[in-house]
Amino acid sequence: MPAMVGAVKVITVSSSSIFNIGDVYSMSPDSSAKTYAGGGSFNTGDGIRVHLANSHTRVFDADAIDQPITGT
Template sequence: MPAKVGAVKVINISSSSIFNIGDVYSISPDSTAKTYAGGGSFNTGRGIRVNLGNSKTYVFDPDNFDQPIISEE
């Protein structure tokens, strides 16, 4: 069934978003991200103790793609 859409005002669309008006069968957004963090950075909870001493996080990554996104169109 066709969609009836009234006035639309778009303020902002981020780089990894999809904007659609009307009928659609399937929308599959794809994005990747790489996060660097030191040891114990993503621990959550109460009473956590992390003893790392001298810790370093290396961010040098010689390869270009870790897990490429392949479109299935």
């Protein structure tokens, strides 16, 4: 059955989202990301103290593809 849609105002659509108006059978957004974090990263809370004298994050990655997104 056809969809009846009135006025639509789109302000923004992010890079990993889907915007659709009307009939649709299937929607499947895909994304992948790689995050490097060193010692003391991703801490949350009040009054956190992190003392790292000599911290290194090694980011060498020998393989070219980690999370392939294919067949979508």
